[in-house]
Amino acid sequence: MTFNIHQQVFDRDGMPLEKKASQYQDQLLQLFEQSPEGQALRDEGIEAGWASMLIDFGIHYLSVTPPQMTPHHLREILFDLFPRKVSASADEAPDIIRELQAFWQFLQREFHLENAAACLSMLDEKAARKLKSEMNDPANFGIAKSFVMMGLERGFDMSSEEGMNEWMLKYNAELAAGAGPRIPFSSGCWAAYSLARRAEQVSPAIPQQVTAQNDQGQAKEEPPEEIRTNTAQ
Secondary structure, X not given: OOOOOOOOOEOOOOOEOHHHXXXXXXXXXXXXXXXXXXXXXXXXXXXXXXXXXXXXXXXXXXXXXXXXXXXXXXXXXXXXXXXXXXXXXXXXXXXXXXXXXXXXXXXXXXXXXXXXXXXXXXXXXXXXXXXXXXXXXXXXXXHHHHHHHHHHHOOOOOOOHHHHHHHHHHHHXXXXXXXXXXXXXXXXXXXXXXXXXXXXXXXXXXXXXXXXXXXXXXXXXXXOOOOEEOOOO
């Protein structure tokens, strides 16, 4: 497969050209999965999925593809976006770092990316410990992730739409009855949850009763928070 890793996937305003961005991501991931680095991951029992999120979050949140990604971008994705938006156990942190190491080793070998060495230099045991700490801290969770993680703790299957809906109904019933824990959120937070598969765009759904309010108690309209539920476990 002839693949141009430097191809343009953004419009003049820096917004993703969705079809091109999706094709870019799919083709690059296919090459990674077929690479010696991808095979090494499978031999270690690690199912890939985080490299896909790295590409996706880079494109949709930071407007960068791997050749444009700096260690600063990588830190933002690892220690801000992943803990805030991906529902996964903090115990997965070492495997996340290991997969991203393999991904950047692949990019360095296959495409000779000049930024690969700098990105690889931060993907070490220290990064795994920091990521685990950040993913384990509820203070870092977005409202949507808090909703999902609470459902997981209560035993609901949050990887399915049915499980999501069951937990939403249960949560709202308890909220109406004045029983059960509330999802913590501060003024200005917009509560939403989304069901997503790995590397898929999501459509937000709003749990009833869980709405944002401004300081006067009025509903606020703010951009929905995305959440990705990692299914590569």
